[in-house]
Amino acid sequence: MTSHVxxxxxxxxxxxxxxxxxxxxxxxTVKADTTSSAPVTTTTxxxxxxxxxxxxxxxxxxxxxxxxxxxxxxxxxxxxxxxAAKTAAASASAAATSAATSSAVANAQAAADSAATAKSTAxxxxxxxxxxAAETSRAKSMTxxxxxxxxSAVxxxxxKASDADSAVxxxEAGQKVTxxxxxxxxxxxxxxxxxxxxxxxxxxxxxxxxxVQITLxxxxxxxxxxxxxxxxxxxxxTKTGDDSANITFTADPATSYTLxxxxxxxSVMPFMPIMHEPALLDVDTTIFNGLLAAKSAxxxxxxxxxxxxxxxxxxxxxxxxxxxxxxxxxTAAATVASDAAVVATSAATNxxxxxxxNSTAQxxxxxxxxxxxxxxxxxxxxxxxxxxxxxxxxxxxxELKSAQNIVVVTPASSAASSAxxxxxxxxxxxxxxxTAxSNVAYSASTTTVTSAVVAxxxxxxxxxxxxxxxxxxxxxxxxxxxENQSVLVALGLAILTLGIYPMMxxxxx
Numbered sequence: 001m002t003s004h005v006x007x008x009x010x011x012x013x014x015x016x017x018x019x020x021x022x023x024x025x026x027x028x029t030v031k032a033d034t035t036s037s038a039p040v041t042t043t044t045x046x047x048x049x050x051x052x053x054x055x056x057x058x059x060x061x062x063x064x065x066x067x068x069x070x071x072x073x074x075x076x077x078x079x080x081x082x083x084a085a086k087t088a089a090a091s092a093s094a095a096a097t098s099a100a101t102s103s104a105v106a107n108a109q110a111a112a113d114s115a116a117t118a119k120s121t122a123x124x125x126x127x128x129x130x131x132x133a134a135e136t137s138r139a140k141s142m143t144x145x146x147x148x149x150x151x152s153a154v155x156x157x158x159x160k161a162s163d164a165d166s167a168v169x170x171x172e173a174g175q176k177v178t179x180x181x182x183x184x185x186x187x188x189x190x191x192x193x194x195x196x197x198x199x200x201x202x203x204x205x206x207x208x209x210x211x212v213q214i215t216l217x218x219x220x221x222x223x224x225x226x227x228x229x230x231x232x233x234x235x236x237x238t239k240t241g242d243d244s245a246n247i248t249f250t251a252d253p254a255t256s257y258t259l260x261x262x263x264x265x266x267s268v269m270p271f272m273p274i275m276h277e278p279a280l281l282d283v284d285t286t287i288f289n290g291l292l293a294a295k296s297a298x299x300x301x302x303x304x305x306x307x308x309x310x311x312x313x314x315x316x317x318x319x320x321x322x323x324x325x326x327x328x329x330x331t332a333a334a335t336v337a338s339d340a341a342v343v344a345t346s347a348a349t350n351x352x353x354x355x356x357x358n359s360t361a362q363x364x365x366x367x368x369x370x371x372x373x374x375x376x377x378x379x380x381x382x383x384x385x386x387x388x389x390x391x392x393x394x395x396x397x398x399e400l401k402s403a404q405n406i407v408v409v410t411p412a413s414s415a416a417s418s419a420x421x422x423x424x425x426x427x428x429x430x431x432x433x434x435t436a437x438s439n440v441a442y443s444a445s446t447t448t449v450t451s452a453v454v455a456x457x458x459x460x461x462x463x464x465x466x467x468x469x470x471x472x473x474x475x476x477x478x479x480x481x482x483e484n485q486s487v488l489v490a491l492g493l494a495i496l497t498l499g500i501y502p503m504m505x506x507x508x509x
Contacts, residue, residue, distance in 0.1 A: 048406040055400035062393035069386040076375070076382035083368070083375035090368035097361035101354050108351035115344035122340040126333035133330040136323035143316035150309035157302035164295035171206030171288045178202075179216065179283035184258055191279040193261055196221035202283045207250065210292050212285040214257070215248045226274075227262040235259075253289050257281040 043051075179202030181191035196218055203215040218225065222243045228235040235249040251257055263275045 042407050042409045045408045048403065048408055051403035051406060052400065055396060055403045058396035059393065059400050062389065062396040065389040066386070066393050069382065069389040073379070073382040073386045076379040080372070080375040080379040083372040087365075087368040087372040090365045094361040094365040098358055101358040101361070104354040105351065105358060108347065108354045112344065112347035112351045115340065115347040119337065119340035119344045122333065122337040126330065126337040129326065129330040129333040133323065133326035136319060136326040140316065140319040140323040143312060143319040146312040147309065147316045150305060150312040154302065154305040154309045157298065157305040161295070161298035161302040164291065164298040167291050168206060168295045171204075171291050172208075174203045174205040174213075174215070175287070176201045177204045177283055177285065177287070179214075179281060181259075182280045182282055184278040184280045187280050187282070191261075192275075192277060193221070193225060193263065193279055196225055202281070203246075204283065204285045204288070206288040206291060208292075210252075211250050212253050212288060213248060213250050214281075214283065214285060215246050216281070218245045218247055220244060223267070224263050224265050225261065226264050227260075229260045230257055251285070253285040253287075255282075255284045255286060257283065 178200060179197070180200055181194045181197055183189045183191050197216055198219045199217050201217065203217070205213040205215070207213055216228075217240075218237075220243050222237075222239070222241075222245050225247075228237075228247050228249070230249045230251055233249065235247045238246045238248065240246055249257075249259075257280075259279050259281050261277050261279050263277060265272050266274065
């Protein structure tokens with residue numbers, strides 16, 4: 001049991017004792033005081049006793065209600081005190097937590113923001129790296145295709161160059177071409193030297209210079225045919241037998257050539273002079289025209305294709321390297337982005353934890369404040385109930401006092417009236433003493449319980465009516481409820497002792 005509750009019980013006992021004492025004093029027969037300031041009403045003795053009994057019952061009930069309300073108020077005050085203590089503790093805890101977590105929240109927020117920025121940057125770098133990787137991959141594919149195309153072009157150019165080389169080689173090796181020696185002045189008639197060229201074939205060779213070498217196989221008549229020239233240049237005679245030879249000269253490609261021939265047949269026909277006869281060699285050597293140009297073009301095309309292939313291969317290698325670097329950069333960027341995402345997630349989690357800790361402390365404070373509000377509401381209700389009970393007690397005391405001040409009018413002497421006045425004065429004195437006792441209890445109650453207001457019970461006196469004025473002795477009026485007087489006296493003294501003793505004990509402690 002807390003000291004606060006003990007104090008409340010002590011105060012309650014003191015109040016009960018005061019109330020009992022008040023009842024004791026009020027049930028004592030005293031002489032009336034006709035000088036009382038309370039209103040005076042005249043009635044019969046029976047009516048007065050009934051009014052006093054009714055008012056006394058109300059006072060007793062109101063006193064019990066005050067005691068009950070005081071106990072409820074004490075309990076509510078204790079609960080409110082405990083709730084206030086819990087609120088203070090929760091407030092301190094929330095303040096401490098807020099102070100501790102505010103920095104953590106700020107740091108976590110900064111870390112989360114930084115991590116989010118880093119993640120955003122990493123994601124942007126990853127996207128850029130992936131785009132670059134895609135572009136370089138396409139470039140690599142294009143350069144690879146260019147290499148394939150260049151290789152195809154080289155193959156085609158190589159084939160053409162090979163064909164041109166073969167054609168040129170064949171031409172350079174020599175080809176047999178139809179050849180006829182005709183009279184230069186009559187191309188339709190065979191030359192007199194024609195019989196010496198029985199094969200009617202000429203061997204034509206293509207020279208690197210683009211000219212052609214023409215060889216006429218002389219099957220006989222070597223002893224007669226002394227000279228052959230073309231454009232003033234003597235032809236070369238290469239003997240192939242006693243009377244045969246190959247006659248060779250060089251010329252530009254053409255379809256016919258005019259040869260200057262010298263024949264000496266005097267050995268067999270002395271009367272014939274040496275003859276100088278121009279002959280027309282009908283042979284087409286233009287078949288080789290363009291071979292060298294085609295070969296040159298094919299070679300040039302091949303060279304160009306090879307250069308293009310080399311360039312394509314270089315570009316492809318460079319693109320492949322760039323693509324590889326871009327892919328590596330994309331992979332690294334992906335790793336950085338992944339790490340940044342982990343850091344950002346962790347930072348967000350830390351921030352959430354810090355915020356949750358702060359929210360938990362604030363929630364605890366809010367709950368404690370709500371509990372305190374509820375306890376304060378209960379305390380306010382108990383206070384209102386106590387005030388209402390005090391008001392009811394005050395009203396009942398006023399009613400009792402009014403009933404006690406009723407004057408019963410009966411035939412009596414003036415001396416009896418004087419006795420009645422004395423009796424009333426004594427009654428008021430007893431009421432004052434009871435009021436003082438109640439005020440002591442009230443003072444103890446307000447000292448122990450905060451804001452408690454205890455109404456002082458009214459003194460419950462029963463005034464003794466006087467005898468007729470003509471009588472020389474006072475006659476006591478009949479009293480109502482006197483049969484319980486001994487019990488009330490004992491109870492009042494016991495309760496008063498229980499209330500005052502702890503107070504005195506606390507005072508001397």
